Amino acid sequence: MRYRTVIACLLLAIVSACASPTSRFYTLSGPSPTGGKASGPSVAVGPVALPTVVDRPQIVVHAGANEVRLDEFNRWASPLPEDITRVIAANLAQELATERVWPYGQSTQTTTDYQVRIDIQKFESTLGDAVVIEAIWTVRRVADDTSRSGRSLVRETTAGGDFDALVAAHSRALARVSGEIAVAIQTP
Template sequence: MHICTGLFLLVIAPLLAACSTAPQDQYYLLSSTINPSASAAGQGAVIGIGPVTIPSHLDRSMIVSRSSSNRLEVLSGHRWGEPLDENINRILIENFDHTGKASRLETFPWTSRDDVDLQIVVDIDRFERQADGNVLLAARWKLIAFESGDIKAADRYEKTLAPQGTDVESTVSAMSDLLADFSIEIANDIP
């Protein structure tokens, strides 16, 4: 009886392994949620965005959330479609473009030939779903007159937003909305 069971397992195990497939990774990107301004193009300063820094615990391909104040969860199977700092920088550029505050936008690093008037430097401290389900964006930013190096404005941003659902896509959507609000707050300080 034991020999039959062993033979059955030897035959059936490879078939079961062939039928089971690992779940596919899902990829996410932040998006701009600001509607384009009706302002005429070509008005305003040339604005350079960057550098944008993120904490090293967020600098990974998998999406990270917090399960408590001191514990992170790496969401296996849920990945960023591009490095998070590059995605944030790209969306900040798109958001500022939609505010109509700049005649042109440049991405850090730029050259002296780009004639940047103002530079926006962003240091993100926290940007993940919290244990309570809300998404938190905590960041510091500076608006710098590029030629002189004078700081024209600086502030700290910290807001939370409740996602529409409990899934990862809802979390990423809430993150996009927070980036939009953050961009508008900075844009309000641009002359």
């Protein structure tokens, strides 16, 4: 009897040691649609380019000056460039008070007033500290093919040490980048 109890305990220990943690999936957040004007400027957002190191399903966090860690159990729910595009489009719709903003390539409209291209140079995440987004963007007015470019460098502190706080900080940082892009669209 004692022998069977020991074997059962060993098997239970082996099975519980093999159980892997549950994966968690995250999305960036933007404002909810507010019913902007149907007559405002039409804006296509994208494409968005990202550094290869962060363009992956795993959330990449900085672990030191020259070290990053790919977290296998904390992941993006959709491809990060698509999520960034969606959030910037929602932010611009709110900033410009128009419902005519959408991700590039996801509309049935063949022409737009503006196209916004974004090249994310930095998308850094440090748990319990801050996120940094550096973006070079171009706003092209389609009618006369003129462009205005800018560079946004945003640092947003996290409100906690977990991944929820990290993703929320990225969402706030993207809202600030979107604000700068909106000013470029509104400036004659």
